[in-house]
Amino acid sequence: MQSPPDPSQSPLQFPTVFPIKVMGRREDGFAQVVSEITLKHAPDFHPETIEMRSSKNGRYISFTVTINAKSREQLDALYSELSKHPMVLMVL
Template sequence: MSQDDLFDFPCDFPVKVMGARRDDFAQTVVDIVLRHAPDFAAETVEMRASGSGNYLSVTCTVRAVSRAQLDALYRELSGHPAVKVVL
């Protein structure tokens, strides 16, 4: 069984990104997502601040077409200095 067999592509796939709460954090995440999923609708972004207000989670549900696409998206998000966690 290959890793692509775990998903039935294309599929809607939520990506949750957490980082320090800054004015440009959500836009930074959306910009990265759009590079990997150009059809992503930015108006569908869901955001939630942490209880203390120091962190922000941004959830983007992308239409994933392949495992390679998701891997590349996760790599770029994880490598960004503003990002703490990608789920």
């Protein structure tokens, strides 16, 4: 009988290339905010690689940032800071 997985163990193997989708309303400076927060947690991130997609009506925008994640703690800290920013509606 196999024991259940330990929740403290991540199924991800680090380092790993990891995409993060950040969504919010279309506002001036939103891309800059996403870039700055991402660079703070992943200094080797290249902002020119951000992928942008607008909603059908153009009111919302999403950015996909892809980082070279070094640890679960790094990802958790990045998700946390992005999620707390007032311009950000959702982080996936």
